[in-house]
Amino acid sequence: MTAPAAQAVRRRVTVHGTVQGVGFRPYVHRLATDLTLTGFVSNTAYGVLIEVEGAPEDVARFCERLAVETPPLATVTGTGVEDMPATGSGDAFTIRSTEHSPGRTLLPPDTATCADCLHELADPADRRHRHPFITCTHCGPRFTIATAMPYDRAVTTMTDFPLCPACAREYGDPGDRRFHAQPVACADCGPRLRLVPAPGSGIRPARDDDALTAARALLAAGRIVAVKGLGGYHLACDATDARAVEELRARKARGGKPFAVMCADLAGVRRIADVSDAERTALTSPRRPIVLLRPRSSNLAAGVCPGSPHLGVMLPYTPVHTLLLGLPGDSPGPRVLVMTSGNRSGEPIVTDDEEALTRLAGLADAWLAHDRAIASPCDDSLLRVRADGTEQVLRRSRGYAPSPLRLPVTLRPALAVGGDLKNALCVGEGDLAWFGPHIGDMGDLSTLEAARRAEQHMRSLTCVDPELVAADRHPGYQSSRWARQRALQLPRTTPLFVQHHHAHIASAMAGHGLDGATPVIGIAFDGTGYGDDGTVWGGEILIADYTGYRRFAHLTPAPLPGGDAGVANPCRLALARLWSAGLPWNADLPSVRACTDTELSVLQRQLTRGLACVATSSMGRLFDAVSSLTGVCHRAGYEAQAALELEAAAGAAWGADSAAYSFATGPLGCDPAPVLGALVADLRRGTPAEVMAARFHRGVARAVLEICRCARQATGLATVALSGGVFANALLEQECTHLLAGDGFTILRHGEVPPNDGGLALGQLVVAAHERQKE
Ligand SMILES: [Zn+2]
Ligand SMILES: [Zn+2]
Numbered sequence: 001m002t003a004p005a006a007q008a009v010r011r012r013v014t015v016h017g018t019v020q021g022v023g024f025r026p027y028v029h030r031l032a033t034d035l036t037l038t039g040f041v042s043n044t045a046y047g048v049l050i051e052v053e054g055a056p057e058d059v060a061r062f063c064e065r066l067a068v069e070t071p072p073l074a075t076v077t078g079t080g081v082e083d084m085p086a087t088g089s090g091d092a093f094t095i096r097s098t099e100h101s102p103g104r105t106l107l108p109p110d111t112a113t114c115a116d117c118l119h120e121l122a123d124p125a126d127r128r129h130r131h132p133f134i135t136c137t138h139c140g141p142r143f144t145i146a147t148a149m150p151y152d153r154a155v156t157t158m159t160d161f162p163l164c165p166a167c168a169r170e171y172g173d174p175g176d177r178r179f180h181a182q183p184v185a186c187a188d189c190g191p192r193l194r195l196v197p198a199p200g201s202g203i204r205p206a207r208d209d210d211a212l213t214a215a216r217a218l219l220a221a222g223r224i225v226a227v228k229g230l231g232g233y234h235l236a237c238d239a240t241d242a243r244a245v246e247e248l249r250a251r252k253a254r255g256g257k258p259f260a261v262m263c264a265d266l267a268g269v270r271r272i273a274d275v276s277d278a279e280r281t282a283l284t285s286p287r288r289p290i291v292l293l294r295p296r297s298s299n300l301a302a303g304v305c306p307g308s309p310h311l312g313v314m315l316p317y318t319p320v321h322t323l324l325l326g327l328p329g330d331s332p333g334p335r336v337l338v339m340t341s342g343n344r345s346g347e348p349i350v351t352d353d354e355e356a357l358t359r360l361a362g363l364a365d366a367w368l369a370h371d372r373a374i375a376s377p378c379d380d381s382l383l384r385v386r387a388d389g390t391e392q393v394l395r396r397s398r399g400y401a402p403s404p405l406r407l408p409v410t411l412r413p414a415l416a417v418g419g420d421l422k423n424a425l426c427v428g429e430g431d432l433a434w435f436g437p438h439i440g441d442m443g444d445l446s447t448l449e450a451a452r453r454a455e456q457h458m459r460s461l462t463c464v465d466p467e468l469v470a471a472d473r474h475p476g477y478q479s480s481r482w483a484r485q486r487a488l489q490l491p492r493t494t495p496l497f498v499q500h501h502h503a504h505i506a507s508a509m510a511g512h513g514l515d516g517a518t519p520v521i522g523i524a525f526d527g528t529g530y531g532d533d534g535t536v537w538g539g540e541i542l543i544a545d546y547t548g549y550r551r552f553a554h555l556t557p558a559p560l561p562g563g564d565a566g567v568a569n570p571c572r573l574a575l576a577r578l579w580s581a582g583l584p585w586n587a588d589l590p591s592v593r594a595c596t597d598t599e600l601s602v603l604q605r606q607l608t609r610g611l612a613c614v615a616t617s618s619m620g621r622l623f624d625a626v627s628s629l630t631g632v633c634h635r636a637g638y639e640a641q642a643a644l645e646l647e648a649a650a651g652a653a654w655g656a657d658s659a660a661y662s663f664a665t666g667p668l669g670c671d672p673a674p675v676l677g678a679l680v681a682d683l684r685r686g687t688p689a690e691v692m693a694a695r696f697h698r699g700v701a702r703a704v705l706e707i708c709r710c711a712r713q714a715t716g717l718a719t720v721a722l723s724g725g726v727f728a729n730a731l732l733e734q735e736c737t738h739l740l741a742g743d744g745f746t747i748l749r750h751g752e753v754p755p756n757d758g759g760l761a762l763g764q765l766v767v768a769a770h771e772r773q774k775e
Contacts, residue, residue, distance in 0.1 A: 010039070010053040010084040013063065017077035018106040018403065019048045021151045023137030025095050026179045027071050032093040035062050042096040043150060047106075052093070053086055072138055073108050073286070077406070077432075095174055107142055107151050107461055109399050110230045110378065112288040112317035114139035116177060121319055122327050127166065130209060130327070132320045133190045133372065137181040139286070143402050143437075144231045145183060147375045148460050153182040157373040164189035183372075191372035193320070196357065203366050212323050215368045216333040219324075224248050226342050226356060226364035230318055231378025231398050231437065232349035233342030233356050235363060236262075238334035242301040245338060249303060251363045253345050255637025258305035260290045260312035260380065262339040264325035272298040272336065273311050278389035287399030288317035289381035304338060307633075307641075309648035314339070314380060317399075320368070341379055348440050348450040351377045376401075376457045377450060378437040384730060393752050394728055396424065396759070397438040402461055404432040405753070408515040409546065409766060415455065415466040415486070416764035419500065419757045420477045421528075421639075423447065425455055426761035427464040433510075433765055434462050438758060442478040451482065466490060470768035472760070473497040474530035496768040500529030501540040501724070502549045503763030504755075508721040509546070510766045511753035516546035518719070520748065521711045523704055523736075526724035526756070527567075527620030527640070536560060538618030538724070539670065541707050543715055546770040552714075553707050555622060556580075556671040559613035561606045567621070569635055570628035570642040571595050572603055577625040579607050581673035583680060590631035590683070619700070619726050622672055626696050629679055630689040640725070647729050650697045653690035654731065660698035665706040667714075675699055701735035708745060721748040725756035 015024070020043050028041040028050055037054035052062050063081060070076060113121070117134045120126040128134045135141070148155040163171055167186050170178040178184045185191065187208075195211035197203035206214045215225050222244040224237045235252065237244040239261045248259075263269045269283060273293035282291045292310035305311050316322045326333050341349045342360055350356045351374040356367060382395035393400070413429040423439040436454040440447055459465070469490070471483035480497065487495040498506075505522030514520070522542040531537035532551075539555025558580040566572050574591035578584075585592045585600070595603070606612055620643060627633045627642035632649050636642045661675040675696065682692050708720050720740055727733045733749065740747050753759040 007055060008053055008086040008088065009056045009059050010051060010086040011059050011063065012082045012084050013050040013052070013066065014047065014080040015050070015066075015076055016047040016079070018073070018075040018108045020107070021142055021182060022073035022108050023071040023179065023181075024048055024074050026137070026174045027069075028066070029093060029095055029174045031062060031065060031069070037062060038090045038093055040094045040096045051084065053090075073111060075106075075403070077106070106404060107146055107149060107402055109143050109287070109401055109403050110141050111139045111286045111399070112315075113319055113322065114286075117319070118322065121322060128186055130323065131187050131190070132193050132212065132323055132370070133183070133185050134319045135181060135183045135185075136177045137179060138177070140181070140183045141230050143461075144374050144376055144378050144398075145372070146461060149463070151182065156182050157375050158183050158185065160371075160373075161185055161190055191370045193368065193370050196367040196369055198361070198365050201365050211368060212320075213331075215324060215366065216326065216331070218366055219337065220333045222247075223365040224251065224363065226360050226367045227320065227324065227339075228353070228356070228367070228369045229320070231374060231376070232351045233360065234339045235342050235360070236324075236337045236339055239304055239336040239338045240299045240301060240334065242303060245301040245303040248338060248340070252340065256306050256641065257638035258308045258310070258312060259338045259340050260314060261300070261304060262314050262316060262321060262325070262337050264316070264335045266315070268335050269293070269313050269315070272296060272300050273313055276385065276389075278391075279385045282383060282385055282391060283313065283315055287381065288315055289383050289393075289399060290314045292382070292384040292394075300336065307645050307648070309644065309651055310384070312382060320370075324368070347444070348447050349377050349379050376437060376454065379440075384728075386730065387734065390749075390751065392728070392750055393754050394756065394758070395422070395438050396435055396752065396754055400435070400752070401437045402434050402458065404434045405511070405762070406513070407431045407433055407510060407766070408513045409510075409769065411765065411769040412468060413464045413466050414468040414470060414765055414769055415464070416470040416761040416768065417451070417479045417483045417486070418761035418764070419472045420474070420479050422754070422756055422758040423451060423479060424758050424761060425451065425458065426765050427458050427462055427466065428765045428769070429462070429464045433762055434458060434464075435761065448478055448482060451479070455486075467492055468768055469493055469495045470764035471495060471497055472503070472530065472764070473499050473532075496771050498764045498767045499532060499549070500760070501526070501537055501542060502544055503760050503767060504529075504723040505542055505544045505549070505721050505763065506546055506767045507753050507759045507763030508723040508748050508750055508755070510762050511751060511759070512748045514748075516766075516770070519543050519545040519715070519717060520719045520721045521552070521708055521715075521717050522549070522721045522723065523708075524724045525619035525726035527726075528616070528618055531617075536614055536616035536618055538616060538620055539622065540617070541670075541711065543711065543717065546766050552711050553667065553669045555617040555619055556669050556673070557615040557617045559607055559610070560616040560618075560621065561603055561613050563612070563614065567624070567636070570624040571634040572599065573621050573625040574628035575600075575603055576607060577622065577629075577672065577676060581676045583676055588684075589629070589680065591628045591634065594628065594634035619724075623726065623729075626679070626693075629676070629683070630692045630696075632689050632693065643726070643729065646693050646696070647731055649690045650693035650731055653688065653694040657691045657694050658698070659695050660702050661695050663699060663703035665703050665710070667710055670703050670707060697731050698735060700732060701739055704736050705739040705743060708740060709743065712745075718744065719746040719748065723750065723755050727755045
């Protein structure tokens with residue numbers, strides 16, 4: 001029964017957050033209609049505007065339910081409610097078209113195919129049976145197809161595909177799961193798959209389902225196929241085919257760096273790796289990241305992740321992946337695929353179809369491509385799950401971008417460009433910050449170009465118009481030079497340069513919602529960062545807040561002979577550490593045996609004369625040196641290989657040995673000389689490498705505890721932030737947390753913001769904003 005008009009009340013509700021492109025308006029429509037309310041819902045530039053009119057108790061119930069029931073992909077960041085005079089007009093609740101006015105809406109990230117769409121994909125009776133681009137309001141591409149905001153089909157790369165009558169009907173029906181689902185399409189009107197063979201390969205081109213069948217047959221035959229996904233191309237091969245895996249490794253010139261794999265289903269993941277409940281949750285979440293798991297012995301080719309303690313695994317997240325791995329009843333094909341970013345080592349991921357054909361020439365035997373363009377590149381995200389079930393994101397990209405982070409402080413519009421390694425930028429305004437997708441290492445012009453495009457894309461999606469540009473203090477960084485140029489091009493904009501490890505600690509603080517009123521004890525351990533004294537820092541204990549920092553203590557520096565060349569050769573780092581600790585290079589030491597005679601004499605000369613040597617307090621480099629000293633890894637084929645293998649070795653002896661090597665810690669620093677002495681003595685006793693690796697990890701954690709105690713005594717502070725790429729080491733992070741918590745410290749560990757340089761931009765953003773306030 002409709003309430004008499006005299007009693008009717010009207011209320012205006014505004015909803016902010018990720019509420020467009022997620023089925024919010026049809027949900028509001030159903031809710032209002034259920035409660036027999038009249039009024040309307042509309043998308044606006046800042047979110048969703050609703051006006052409801054009806055009996056007071058029904059209007060009240062509407063507001064209550066709106067606050068707790070939302071569609072799966074929606075995130076509400078704020079609401080406003082305002083009483084209005086009842087109009088008595090209208091006899092239904094309607095969905096109005098988008099109102100275009102200035103403001104800001106939030107775009108959802110790309111989301112894995114939902115259960116309903118997967119069901120239809122496999123249903124022969126459904127009109128989208130085997131349609132490789134099936135999607136609905138609850139799933140599919142968003143960030144990677146949007147070119148501007150407010151989010152509407154006309155500003156996505158789906159604008160090239162006019163809807164057929166059947167799709168148009170679904171798109172226009174508020175009761176349909178595809179109501180205003182911008183990427184909606186079908187076989188009649190949507191994008192199409194094609195298989196493009198490499199010239200001279202003898203492979204025949206194919207389209208649509210034939211392209212998929214051909215691609216599956218090629219993979220089954222041990223060939224390498226470039227597969228266009230959501231945010232770029234992957235290179236795929238059968239992960240159980242040792243020859244195919246070796247071939248891909250050789251073509252990509254990838255050294256021993258582990259490959260990620262994609263399994264058809266969870267049962268398949270369990271056959272190749274151990275999966276905890278929390279890891280299962282992460283694997284199957286709509287974000288579908290790559291999750292680092294402990295590999296089991298299986299039929300996976302040994303060349304997938306040689307020597308690594310982790311295996312990166314993900315589940316299919318697009319219909320193309322699902323079809324590529326086979327629906328029930330399909331001819332047998334690979335059920336586990338190597339899925340590695342489609343690029344040459346060091347280059348950004350390939351997104352453009354023409355570019356894919358040229359840049360991946362020689363890498364792929366065929367291309368499984370389609371004609372839906374990618375508006376923004378977006379690599380797979382990567383995370384690990386801790387023993388306590390919490391997540392540590394190591395690469396925050398697909399499935400996260402462009403979800404904002406809520407900040408504990410208020411920012412003027414700002415851009416932070418990150419660093420030169422694992423580059424990702426961040427824009428911020430008010431209490432929100434948005435990370436762009438992972439760009440990669442800024443080695444060449446193509447990465448710089450990718451970063452420029454990412455900045456434009458992020459600015460057009462967030463409408464942030466920077467008044468401030470923040471970058472790393474390293475004078476030689478490409479990213480810092482770019483920031484300087486950028487600042488010149490933008491009106492009223494000045495660049496600010498933030499010390500690397502200060503930015504790490506600030507990113508940990510901001511990630512935990514600290515307002516910065518109280519400083520923290522910041523442990524910033526990483527591979528490299530420009531220090532204020534011009535040397536390479538990386539074993540830093542800072543007392544820091546957003547406005548500044550003090551270098552409380554640091555790892556005793558050692559010379560880094562030959563710069564980058566030294567980093568690839570942990571045996572040289574080991575000898576440099578022995579040299580600075582005053583320990584002889586006896587011929588029986590594994591690191592000495594690993595060096596050639598020429599290397600030894602060059603190194604000797606460099607160290608005694610200080611030639612081509614820069615001092616470094618890097619903890620990452622100490623892990624590399626110890627990896628060689630224990631005989632685990634003398635030459636690194638990829639970044640962090642020596643440290644990863646050292647962690648794997650330590651894990652093998654963790655339960656069996658609880659001794660620790662002692663650093664000489666004091667108010668000035670943390671000297672590893674006694675550790676090296678004890679290690680050499682252990683070597684002489686024939687101690688297994690695994691035991692020495694475990695003793696080293698425990699030793700570092702105990703040194704952290706001792707220095708934190710000193711810092712607490714000196715400052716009264718008891719909150720410790722653990723940041724920097726070294727804390728991707730699960731064993732070290734776990735042991736530090738255990739010791740610090742046992743001693744009454746509060747610990748800030750990284751969660752959604754990466755501890756490595758991928759999280760740097762957030763710290764730069766917050767520090768730069770405070771720098772401006774001081775002026
Ligand atoms: Zn769906
Ligand atoms: Zn259609």
